[in-house]
Amino acid sequence: xxxxxxxxxLGASVVRSALKLWLGDKSLATPVSGTGVDLLxxxxxxxxxxxxxxxxxxxxxDAVVExxxxxxxxxxxxxxxxxxxxxxxxxxxxxxxxxxxDDDLFAADLDTRRxxxxxxxxxxxxxxxxxxxxxxxxxxxxxxxAGYVIEMSRALPAFGPSALTEILRRETEIVTEVRxxxxxxxxxxTSTDFAYDYRQLVAGxxxxxxxxxxxxxxxxxxxxxxxxxxxxxxxxxxxxYAAAGRRVEDLLATGERIFIRGxxxxxxxxxxxxxxxxxxxxxxxxPLTAWNDTIPFLVPLRRYADRELPAPERFLDEVGRHIADxxxxxxxxxxxxxxxxxxxxxxxxxxxxxxxxxxxxxxxxLILAFPGARxxxxxxxxxxxxxxxxxxxxxxxxxxxxxxxxxxxxxERWHDAMRTRLVDEPAREEVAxxxxxxxxxxxxxxHLRKLAGYPLLCALLCALHRDRRGDxxxxxxxxxxxxxxxLLERRDAERRIEALAGLSRTRKALLLGDLAYWxxxxxxxxxxxxRAVEQVERRLTSMPEVRASAEAVYRHLLERSGLLRExxxxxxxxxxxxxxxxxxxxxxxxxxxxGTLVAHAxxxxxxxxxxxxAGHAPGTRREELLNQVLTRGDEVRKHRDALHLLAVACLETxxxxxxxxxxxxxxxxxxxxxxxxxxxAKAFASAxxxxxxxxxxxxxxxxxxVAATVRAAAATGLNDALPLLVKYRRDxxxxxxxxxxxxxxxxxxxxxxxxxxxELPVRSVSVTESRMARALRHLTGCAGSPAPRPRxxxxxxxxxxxxxx
Numbered sequence: 081x082x083x084x085x086x087x088x089x090l091g092a093s094v095v096r097s098a099l100k101l102w103l104g105d106k107s108l109a110t111p112v113s114g115t116g117v118d119l120l121x122x123x124x125x126x127x128x129x130x131x132x133x134x135x136x137x138x139x140x141x142d143a144v145v146e147x148x149x150x151x152x153x154x155x156x157x158x159x160x161x162x163x164x165x166x167x168x169x170x171x172x173x174x175x176x177x178x179x180x181x182d183d184d185l186f187a188a189d190l191d192t193r194r195x196x197x198x199x200x201x202x203x204x205x206x207x208x209x210x211x212x213x214x215x216x217x218x219x220x221x222x223x224x225x226a227g228y229v230i231e232m233s234r235a236l237p238a239f240g241p242s243a244l245t246e247i248l249r250r251e252t253e254i255v256t257e258v259r260x261x262x263x264x265x266x267x268x269x270t271s272t273d274f275a276y277d278y279r280q281l282v283a284g285x286x287x288x289x290x291x292x293x294x295x296x297x298x299x300x301x302x303x304x305x306x307x308x309x310x311x312x313x314x315x316x317x318x319x320x321y322a323a324a325g326r327r328v329e330d331l332l333a334t335g336e337r338i339f340i341r342g343x344x345x346x347x348x349x350x351x352x353x354x355x356x357x358x359x360x361x362x363x364x365x366x367p368l369t370a371w372n373d374t375i376p377f378l379v380p381l382r383r384y385a386d387r388e389l390p391a392p393e394r395f396l397d398e399v400g401r402h403i404a405d406x407x408x409x410x411x412x413x414x415x416x417x418x419x420x421x422x423x424x425x426x427x428x429x430x431x432x433x434x435x436x437x438x439x440x441x442x443x444x445x446l447i448l449a450f451p452g453a454r455x456x457x458x459x460x461x462x463x464x465x466x467x468x469x470x471x472x473x474x475x476x477x478x479x480x481x482x483x484x485x486x487x488x489x490x491x492e493r494w495h496d497a498m499r500t501r502l503v504d505e506p507a508r509e510e511v512a513x514x515x516x517x518x519x520x521x522x523x524x525x526x527h528l529r530k531l532a533g534y535p536l537l538c539a540l541l542c543a544l545h546r547d548r549r550g551d552x553x554x555x556x557x558x559x560x561x562x563x564x565x566x567l568l569e570r571r572d573a574e575r576r577i578e579a580l581a582g583l584s585r586t587r588k589a590l591l592l593g594d595l596a597y598w599x600x601x602x603x604x605x606x607x608x609x610x611r612a613v614e615q616v617e618r619r620l621t622s623m624p625e626v627r628a629s630a631e632a633v634y635r636h637l638l639e640r641s642g643l644l645r646e647x648x649x650x651x652x653x654x655x656x657x658x659x660x661x662x663x664x665x666x667x668x669x670x671x672x673x674x675g676t677l678v679a680h681a682x683x684x685x686x687x688x689x690x691x692x693x694a695g696h697a698p699g700t701r702r703e704e705l706l707n708q709v710l711t712r713g714d715e716v717r718k719h720r721d722a723l724h725l726l727a728v729a730c731l732e733t734x735x736x737x738x739x740x741x742x743x744x745x746x747x748x749x750x751x752x753x754x755x756x757x758x759x760x761a762k763a764f765a766s767a768x769x770x771x772x773x774x775x776x777x778x779x780x781x782x783x784x785x786v787a788a789t790v791r792a793a794a795a796t797g798l799n800d801a802l803p804l805l806v807k808y809r810r811d812x813x814x815x816x817x818x819x820x821x822x823x824x825x826x827x828x829x830x831x832x833x834x835x836x837x838x839e840l841p842v843r844s845v846s847v848t849e850s851r852m853a854r855a856l857r858h859l860t861g862c863a864g865s866p867a868p869r870p871r872x873x874x875x876x877x878x879x880x881x882x883x884x885x
Contacts, residue, residue, distance in 0.1 A: 082161075083149075083152055083153070083161060083164055083165065083168070084145075084149065086165050086168045086169065087145045087148055087149060087152070087168060088141060088145060089172050090144075090145075090148070090168055090169075090171055090172040090175075090221075090225070091140075091141040091142070091144035091145040091148070092137075092141050093172050093175035093176055094141075094144050094175060094225045094228055094229055094232075095137055095140045095141050095144060095232070096175075097175050097229045098140070098228065098229045098230075098232035098233045098236075099137075099233070101229060101230070101233035102232075102233040102236045129244075129248055132248045132251060133244065133247070133248065135251070136247060136248070136251055136254070136255060139255045140232065140255070140258060143255075143258060143259045143262055144225070144228055144262070147224075147228065147262050148221065148224065148225070151220065151221065151224065152164055152168070152217070152221075156213065156217050159213050159214065159217065163210070163211055163213065163214040163217075164214075164217065166209070166210055166214055167207075167210055167214045167215075167217040167218040167221065168221065170206045170207045170210060170218050171206075171218055171221045171222050171225060173203060173206045174199050174200070174202075174203040174206040174207075174222060175199065175225070177202060177203040177206065178198065178199045178201075178202030178203050179202070192223060192226050192227040192230060192277050192280050192281070193223075193277050193402075193403050193406060194402065195226040195229060195230060196222060196223050196226045199222060199226060200222070206218075207219075223273075223277075227276075227277075227280055228262060230280075230284065231261045231262060231280075231284075232258055232261065232262070234261075234284065235254075235257055235258045235261040236254065236258070237250075237254070249505075274403075274406065274407060274408055274411060275375060275411075275415075277403055277406075278360075278375070278396070278400055278403065278407075279360040279361070279362075279375065280360070281399060281400055281402070281403060282356055282357065282359075282360035282376060282378075282399050282400070283357050283360040283361050285399050286305070286353045286356050286357050286360075286378070286399060287305045287306055287353075287357040288305060289305050289308055289350070289497075305350065305353055305354060305357060306354075306357065307493060307496065307497045308490075308493045308494055308496075308497045309350070309354050309493075310482070310486060310489050310490045310493060310535070311327050311328065311329060312327070312328045312346070312347055312351060312479055312480070312482070312486075312535075313326065313327060313328065313479075313480045313482075313483065313486070314326060314327075314328045314331055314340070314342075314477040314478055314479050314480060315477070315478040315480065315758075315822075316331040316334070316475060316476065316477040316478070328340070328351065328477060328479070329367060329368055330367055331475070331477040332355075332368060332371075332456070332477075333367035333368050333370070334475060335473075335475050336453075336454045336455070337447075337454070337455045337456075337469070337472065337473050337474040337475065338455070338456050338457070338474060338475055338476075338477055339457050339458075339459070339466075339468070339469045339474040339475070339476050339477070340456065340457065340458045340459075340477045340478075340479065341458070341459055341460070341461045341466065341476065341477070341478045341479065342458070342460070342461070342478065342479030343460060343461065343479075343534075343762070344460060344534075344536075344657060344658050344661075344688060345534035345535065345536035345537055345658055346479045346480075346481065346534055346535065346536075347479070347534075347535040347536070348426065348427075348458040348459075348479065349380075349426050349427070349458070350535065351458075351479075352378060352424040352426050352456065352458060353378070355376065355422070355424060355456065356376040356378050356399075356422075356424055358371070359371060359372075359374045359375065359376040359422050360375075360376055371422065371454070373420055374420055374421070374422040374454060375415045375420050375421060375422060376422045376424060377395040377396070377412065377415075377421065377422065377423050377424065378398050378399055378424045378426065379395055379398060379423065379424065379425050379426065380398055380426045380427060380430075380647070381425060381426060381427045381428060381430055381431055381439065382426075382427050382430040382431075382605035382606055382653060383397070383398065383605075383606060383647065383648065383651075384431070385430060385431055385432065385435075385603070385604060385605040385606065386604065389438070389439060389442045392412040392413050392416060392446075393407075393412055393413075395412050395423070396412070397648065398647070398648075401648070413449075413450070415453075416446075416449075416450035416452075416453040417449075417450055417452065417453075418452070419452035419453060419454075420453075421450060421453040421454070422453070422454045422456070423446070423453055423454070423455050423456070424456050425443070425455070425456070425457045425458070426458050427458060427459065427605075428457060428458070428459035428463055428464060428468075429459045429460040429462070429463030429464075429684065429685070430605040430657070431605075432603040432685075433463075433683065433684070433685070436463065436464060440468070440469070440472075443455070443457070443469070443472070444472055447472055447473075455474070457469065457474065460684065461478065461759055462684035462687055462759070463684050466478070478758070480822070481533030481534055481795075482532070482533045482534070482535065482538065483533075483825030483826065484522075484529060484825055484826070485825060485852075486825075487522065487529070487532045487533065487538060488519060488522075490532075490535065490538050490539075491515065491518055491519060491522070491532075491538065491542060492515065494538075494539060494542045495511050495512070495514065495515040495542065498511045498546075499511050499512065511546070514545060514546045517545070517550055518541070518542065518545045518550075521545070521550065521552060525552075525554070526797055526798070527554040527555060528541065528552060528554065529797060530797050531555075531556065531559060536656065536658060537556070537559060540559060540563050541559070543563075543566070544559070544562055544563065544566065547566055548562070548566075555732075555733070556695075556732070556733065557662075557692065557695040557696075557733050560658075560659065560662045560692075563659075564589060564659070564662075564663075565585065567641055567642045567643065568585045568588045568589060568592075568641055569585035569588075580626065580627075580628045580632065580633060580636050581625075581626070581627050581628065582623070582625035582626040582627060582628075583626050583628070583633065583636065587623055587625075587626060588637065588641065589663070589666075590619065590623075590667075590670075591616055591619055591620075591633065591637060592637060592641065592643060592644075592663050593663040593664065593666050593667035593670070594615065594616075594619045594667055595612060595615055595616065595644075595663075596654065596659075596660045596661070596663035596664040596667065597663070597664040597667035597668055597671075598615050599653075599654070599660060599664070600660070600661070600664040600685065600686065600689055601676075603685065605653060605657075606647065606651045606652060606653035607651065607652060607653070608650060608651060608652075609634075609646065609650055609651060609652050610650075612634060612652045613630050613631055613634045614630075616630045616633055616634045616637075617630035620633065638652065642655065643655055643656070643659055643660075643663075658688070661688040661689050661692060662692050664689050665688075665689045665690070665691075665692035665693040665695075665696050666692075666693075666696045668689065668693055669693050669696040669697045669701065672701070674701060674704050674705050674708065675708075677689070677690050677693055677705060678705065678708040678709055678712055681709050681712065681723055681726055682712075682716070682719040682722055682723060687726060687729075690705070690709070690726060690730065691726070691729050691730050691732065691733055692733055693705060694706065694730035694733050694734050695733030695734065695735070699736065699738075702734060702737070703737070703738055703741050705730075706727050706730055706734075706737070706741055706744075706745060707741060707744065709723050709726055709727050709730075710723070710724065710727050710744055710745070710748055713727070713748070721752060721760075724748040724749070724751070724752055725752060725759075725760055725763040726763070727745050727748060728745060728748070728749045728752075728763050728764060728766075728767045728771075729762075729763040729766050729767065730745075731745065731766075731767040731770075732766040732767060746770065746774070749764070749767070749771065749774055750774060753774055753775065753777075753778035754775075754778040754779065754780035754781075754785040754786075754788065754789050755780075755785065755788040755789060755791075755792055756784065756785060756788065757784065757788055758787075758788055758791055760788060760792075761788040761789070761791040761792035761795065762791075762792075762795065764792040765791070765792045765793075765794075765795030765796050766795075769796065769798055769800065771792065771796070772793060772796065772798065772800055772801055772804060775789055775792055775793050775804060776803075776804050783813040783814075783815050783816060784815065786808060786811060786813070786815075786816045787813075787815040787816050787818075787819045789804075789808075790805060790808055790816060790819040790820055790823065791819050791823075793805055794819070794820075794822075794823030794826055794827075795826070797826050797827075799827065799828075802827065802831075802832070802835050802836065805820060805823065805835075805836045806835055806836055808820060809836050809837070809838070809839050809840050810839055810840070810841075812841050817840060817841070820836055820837065820840055821837065821840070823836075824836075824837065824852060825852070829851040829852045829854075829855045830851065830854070830855045830858070832855075833852075833855035833856070833858040833859065834855070834858045837858060837859050838858045838859065838860055839860070840859070
């Protein structure tokens with residue numbers, strides 16, 4: 081028997097093992113053995129379906145053999161054929177003898193090395209009698225095939241009563257997907273190739289998103305990030321001025337050190353996850369193909385809020401801690417020194433303000449030691465200035481909310497992710513209907529469109545629309561409240577999961593709010609589990625109806641609320657900081673802590689807490705809060721502008737306000753006009769329609785002031801902003817032009833192009849959808865050159881050229 085023929089039985093054993101893991105239940109998995117998938121076939125009564133299942137299995141086997149054959153032929157071509165055959169047979173025996181029946185094998189974080197160790201422990205004598213080179217080939221093939229088992233089991237649709245029917249119905253599609261998954265794996269060089277194992281672990285761990293939704297089963301609540309990821313737009317450096325609306329991948333490709341700034345919910349962490357997954361799988365597309373040789377290290381700075389920032393050998397603490405003990409000495413440093421290392425530092429803002437300088441010095445020491453590595457750092461804008469890392473060679477990219485075209489793509493991909501994880505055809509058709517109805521609502525309701533510009537809120541809208549049959553809130557405060565109702569009550573109720581005795585939704589919210597407020601007061605981003613349990617225990621003293629222990633209540637909140645997580649053993653944090661701030665704000669108002677809110681209002685960690693507290697507070701306390709913030713701004717000159725802008729931002733969440741207080745806020749806002757920067761522009765935009773009159777009466781003169789005024793007016797998303805924007809359509813300054821062009825996607829494309837862009841001497845325009853391409857005919861402000869063909873992402877034309885579709 082030749083090598084190729086020997087690989088076919090090995091491939092069959094690998095596929096059977098993958099199907100065992102896919103079943104996910106050792107009581108079902110253990111009997112699946114022998115020469116076929118007997119248990120699965122017995123579930124099919126139709127002979128044709130049984131034949132289809134065997135054909136699918138055979139195609140999986142072919143995919144495995146095609147991956148393994150080059151390893152044997154190229155890496156060990158000088159090894160005698162009988163030794164290669166013996167090594168292949170030993171690997172096959174190992175898979176056949178090692179029944180995958182241990183509970184821990186079905187854990188979500190199963191990795192290649194762990195499965196390899198399990199297989200070896202169950203079949204320790206399989207490689208007996210092999211030569212030294214044969215033993216090396218055995219180890220290489222075993223480790224490689226263990227990776228195939230894991231990736232194939234993950235690529236199959238979630239196992240359930242209809243899963244087999246779904247596989248047979250989507251036979252070609254599923255086989256193609258499995259082949260793509262295997263093709264994305266880098267070629268292993270040796271059985272001890274640590275970089276390979278680390279890459280695979282990063283891709284498997286980070287390529288998933290937790291999906292909101294009460295009606296989702298546990299199997300369908302997590303889906304691949306690669307399915308739903310949407311490219312974000314950002315402002316970044318270009319030719320010495322801010323280039324508005326460029327895709328973030330374009331900005332990443334401009335240098336090796338990028339500082340990404342973005343408001344809460346704009347997808348900073350998701351972006352770093354996406355970068356890490358693409359790096360691990362080596363499948364960056366243009367313009368980032370040069371990054372395909374990188375090895376990513378994701379370091380969430382929140383993990384180090386109360387401890388020393390990590391040395392390079394600790395960069396595997398977040399992803400890779402299960403294999404860190406097998407890491408070769410100095411391996412991380414070697415990757416960074418060689419230029420392959422890609423350090424992704426998430427959340428400067430999640431460090432206390434007095435530790436941010438320490439973080440900058442720590443980063444500088446890394447750059448000094450490893451100048452050839454790539455660095456990507458994220459933060460909320462309020463935490464540090466844009467030029468915070470400029471001296472260290474970092475370019476700045478400021479994330480923007482999604483355009484309406486981006487929102488449509490996001491909504492489509494969210495629902496696509498849902499459909500690909502469902503096996504029941506009526507359920508898939510229902511998701512398609514939800515998709516269409518949600519798009520119709522977004523087109524019809526301005527407030528929903530504004531909320532949907534933030535990926536976090538857009539995902540919430542998708543989930544709530546499906547969960548509540550189209551009943552959607554119009555503002556952020558109602559959206560968070562509705563989401564909490566879904567997460568804390570309806571999700572378990574619809575699954576008929578009993579809550580702990582006495583632990584109602586209201587009490588869950590109080591406990592979580594108390595915990596969130598404790599985090600905020602103590603500048604914590606995560607905390608020891610023991611201290612969190614103590615905090616729960618203190619609050620339970622006022623809840624005699626809850627008879628469970630503090631430990632049991634904490635565990636219930638951790639496992640059932642969807643708001644808490646234990647990212648590393650022994651520590652807990654909130655999954656979404658936005659919900660933490662919302663809950664903390666409610667707890668602060670319930671505790672009547674107006675003085676505490678005002679005293680901390682100048683701190684960026686408290687900004688959103690104060691804004692949401694204004695929404696939670698009843699009338700008199702809301703008046704007290706805003707007036708005290710304004711008074712403190714008047715008294716503390718150092719923080720005057722920041723506190724007055726905060727009062728303006730509070731109008732977003734304020735349902736009503738006494739005329740005298742509103743007049744005071746408006747008077748403070750008038751003194752801050754024209755806005756002098758993009759942070760101020762955001763505060764004005766969030767305040768609502770009344771700022772349009774204030775902006776119209778302002779007299780911006782400098783380029784930065786006019787650009788910020790345009791940004792503020794456009795970000796309201798109101799059609800009433802068009803007359804104000806028209807005032808600046810002949811302004812030839814770069815930043816002003818680019819703000820006007822970037823605002824195009826926030827309005828009806830044809831009307832905006834006709835009113836605002838018609839006479840603008842534009843240098844470049846961003847075309848993200850066909851409606852914008854058709855509206856290019858209005859851009860007569862650049863005359864003379866041939867009409868360019870609109871492209872999906874960027875259509876560029878030089879000044880004084882004619883742009884038309």
